[in-house]
Amino acid sequence: MASSQKIPKQLRQTIEKELDRGEIVKWVEQPIAYFFSGASITAVLFGIPWTSFAVFWMWGALGFQLPNFQQGTQPEYLFALFGVPFVIIGFLMLSTPVWQWQTMRSTVYVITNKRAIMIQGSRTMVIRSFTPEQVKDVYRREKPDGSGDVILGMRRWKDSDGDTRSEEIGFVSLRNVRKVENMLRELAQIDSHNIP
Known part of the structure; x- marks a missing residue:
């Protein structure tokens, strides 16, 4: 598994269980764990x-x-x-x-030859997969040091007052955001119907 030696054992095991037969990991990384963000x-x-x-x-x-x-x-x-x-x-x-730092430490992002995967959590895990069709409209937020976020989509819902809320979904706090965006754009070019 590419660049997985720094990934905690539990997350590595989750990635291995999540992969389909013939699915190859091209990139894997955890977000930069900050104590303080905006x-x-x-x-x-x-x-x-x-x-x-x-x-x-x-x-x-x-x-x-x-x-x-x-x-x-x-x-x-x-x-x-x-x-x-x-x-x-x-x-x-x-x-x-503290909660933000803990969330980042229990998150891992994966790009394979078939899809993009986001895994979050330690006890109860949330695993989201994004097919090539779902990553066609990615965009990035890049900081001067080259780190940043790649946004894959938007989740919208109505709160208890009936107001529309939204949340960006993506790979956040990446070290080399441009590289990841390019990899996701390459993934988007794959015809998922022809993936073995």
Whole structure:
């Protein structure tokens, strides 16, 4: 398997199980695992005042003093508990970089002679395959250092309010994004009906 020595054993085994007979890996790589990206920095910057205010609100609800349970449960103690979900949400926002890094470390991208494959997850895995027809309209976002993203498609859905949401699907945080885009364009030229 090309360039697979740096891929964790569990992901290598998943790739091997996913391959069809006669399918050959031409390229395999994990994304660059960043702690901080635009999305995670935004979450942290929003999470700092959110969490601070939630903690301050709970402290104020307790009368700016630690609870004294020797006097029994006071109504303000129960009132202060309403702030707990907001503190939890704040800590989740503050931990976004860790979750993002973990997601990147459990993701691998593969290009074979038949398709492109995206594998994400460690316990429960999400595996997406893209046939030659599905990679005909790829495009890339390239940074000055040559890294970037190759976008394969867009997923659209309606949220609970009925608003349309969208998410780009592709190979993100690649080291040599132009090389991967060219490989995907070569894959797109293959007639999948004639693939053995």
